[in-house]
Amino acid sequence: MNAVYELRLVSYAYQSMPALFEIDLRVQAGQRIALLGANGSGKSTLLRLLDGLFFPASGSIMAFGQPLDQAALEHDEAAYAFRRRVGLVFQNSDVQLFNPTVFDELAFGPLQLGWDKPRITAAIEAMLDRFGIGHLRHRSPHRLSGGEKKRVALASVLIIEPEVLLLDEPCSGLDPLSQGNMVSFLHTSRERTLITATHDLAIVPDIADYCFVMRQGRLAAQGTPAAILSDRELLRDCHLTWHQQER
Numbered sequence: 001m002n003a004v005y006e007l008r009l010v011s012y013a014y015q016s017m018p019a020l021f022e023i024d025l026r027v028q029a030g031q032r033i034a035l036l037g038a039n040g041s042g043k044s045t046l047l048r049l050l051d052g053l054f055f056p057a058s059g060s061i062m063a064f065g066q067p068l069d070q071a072a073l074e075h076d077e078a079a080y081a082f083r084r085r086v087g088l089v090f091q092n093s094d095v096q097l098f099n100p101t102v103f104d105e106l107a108f109g110p111l112q113l114g115w116d117k118p119r120i121t122a123a124i125e126a127m128l129d130r131f132g133i134g135h136l137r138h139r140s141p142h143r144l145s146g147g148e149k150k151r152v153a154l155a156s157v158l159i160i161e162p163e164v165l166l167l168d169e170p171c172s173g174l175d176p177l178s179q180g181n182m183v184s185f186l187h188t189s190r191e192r193t194l195i196t197a198t199h200d201l202a203i204v205p206d207i208a209d210y211c212f213v214m215r216q217g218r219l220a221a222q223g224t225p226a227a228i229l230s231d232r233e234l235l236r237d238c239h240l241t242w243h244q245q246e247r
Contacts, residue, residue: 005027007059007060008062009024009058011023012045020218023046023059029193030190031193032190033194033210034208035198035211036201036214037213042214050063050068050086056069087157087165091169091172093150094149098141101140101141109159131154165192187206187207194207211228213234213238220238
């Protein structure tokens, strides 16, 4: 398999606050990755580096065999090619949704990529149908429920048919039905590379075939879901589970 991402000794800091330390990892095309870690472990920061929103303070990132850095994305052709291939769904949908209607939200990405009107219209109708949100087409995204916002945010990314889908805590804040629908989507989505940041261990066997575990900005472990989830000491050390003290 071809490598989608290769990270070598990647570190990142928010001003003077270190967030990632010398991350080495490789993601193959078609893999379904669970990026596991407690809050503050660095997984959201790592997703933003993979999406080209942040750039390493040190180390290097290769994406699709090419450097992923600020200099590369300053060139319109390279930026277009990368943005066409990678999509990020944020944990907080309100950060992502900013257009006046759901229809406009779905149209935004294709318009930025220069699609013609018939193609955009057909793609929007397909997404509205796929996610069962046709009745929301004229609604303001910010007046929707949490589950509806998640579906619109996901549709707004998938409409450009990215090869890589990055998701930050996709089940956060969802009711059980909406969470089940999201997990079902991730379980059956086999046509692209998926990288899902989560601390919800219950969904990992359904959404991933490989895991990277983060702890305080470092890569603590990696392996199959079965191997990672059976390592109780690792999960406790990474604050992904807890051990009740005997009284």
